[in-house]
Amino acid sequence: MSRFNGKRAEFEASGDKVNVAILGAGNIAHTMADTLTKMAANEQYTNLIHPYAVAARDAARAQAFADQWHLDKAYGSYEELMEDPNVDLVYIATPHSLHAEQAIACMRAGKNVLVEKSFTANTTQARDTLAVAQETGMLCTEAIWTRYMPSRALINEIIGSGEIGEVRSASANLCYPVWKVPRMTDPACAGGALLDVGVYPLNFLDMVLGADHGRTIERISTSMIPHETGVDAQNSTTLYYDDGAMGVATSSMMVSSDRGGYVWGTDGYLMVTNINNPETIDIYDNxxxxxxxxxxPPQLTGYEYEVADAANALLDGKTECEAMPHADTIRIMELMDQIRNVWGLKFPFEA
Incomplete structure (x- = not known):
């Protein structure tokens, strides 16, 4: 068990902080390190978070990372990090295909985990991982930052107010030309556009049109263009809901897009600038x-919301975060499995 799981009173009396460690030292790990550094210096979070450690498969790389971000500890293996009794929360920043194995190992070692999206490579892995969270009592939550941001509530308040009338349709796109990144095209790393960037449009639709508003998906229509390695290079999916509403999600790792989110109602519509990190929400009439x-609202990096939610959840002894409960993670993983099944796309470890 981690030092402070379910021990908020003890934590607050001690004057200590939640020690956050980063597993992995790639690009997104640096973004998290930047976030933790800024949180530690910010009056809202300074008494909650401490940037503590990093682990990589190479000791020199880990030490260089720790030196750059002034972390207390650097480990040349993931196992060493898991053995450190002072680690409270581990942010897992490795490829999707490794998330389940590493999250399970961390939880069995008494570490809470914040797992970068997509949570795992498929639903089976997700269910196995969340079962360990229940078994061990450790917090396990998916780090899809848009679920934790204040923009989520702002958008849903507009929709709920009736300002744009009855919402009947929505669309979202996210496309980045990232196909040159080796893991993006590697089937063994669960590569492709869907799990890396496509997960955001699907989550956007779930929040503005689907489960956040009581709708369930009745059927889907989807297609993709494969990369030469077999993973999806770009794709489009239409979701048909039980009340006749519909949403369209598009993603690509080959091109750039406006990253827009659009919610259409009977009395007007709203446009979200950048569904991957909402900047403004513009409302129009018919x-x-x-x-x-x-x-x-202004933010440090945008990652601070998921970190703070995870830290507070573990202090309250929870195994999930309210902003991204296990049921939501499973629902999105099932949807992405369903989409890949239509395409006939399986990863090598699923064969």
Whole structure:
């Protein structure tokens, strides 16, 4: 068991902080290190978070990372990090195909985990991982930052107010030309656009049109263009909901897109600038006249919300975060499995 799981009173009395470690030392790990550093210096989070350690498969790389971000510890293996009794929360920043194995190992070692999206490579792995969370009592939550951001509530407040009327349709896209990154095209790493960037449009639709508003998906229509390695290079999926609403999600690792999210109602519509990190929410009437623009609150990096939620959840003895409960993670993983099944795309470890 981690030092402070379910021990908020003890934590607050001690004056200690939640020690966060990073498993992996790639690009996204650096973004998290930047986030933790800024949180430690910010009055809102300084009494909650301490940037503590990093682990990589190479000791020199880990030490260079720790030196750059002024971390207390650097480990040349993941196992060493898991053995450190002072690690409270591990952010897993490795390829999707490794998430389940590493999250399970961390939890069995008494570490809470914040697992980068996509949570795992498939639903079977996700269920196995979450079963260990229940078995061990450790926190296990998916680090898909848009679920934790204030923009989520702002968008849903607009929809719930009826300002744009009855919402009947939505679309979202996220495309980045990242196909030159080796893991993105590697089937063994669960590569492809869907699990890396496509997960965001699907989550956007789930929040603005689907489960957040009581709808369930009745059927899907989907297609993709394969990369030469067999993974999806770009794709499009239409979701048909039980009340007749529909949503379209598009993603690609070959091109750039406007990253827009659009929610269409009977009395107007709203546009979200950048579904991957919402910047503004613009509302229009049926004549396409601007009604108003809603600003998203300033942020450190945007990752701070998921870290703070995870830290507070473990202090309260929870195994999941309210913003991204296990049921939501499973629902999105099942949807992505369903989409890949239509395409006939399986990863080598699924054969």
């Amino acid at each position: 004549d396409h006249r601007p009604v108003r623009s809603v600003a998203v």
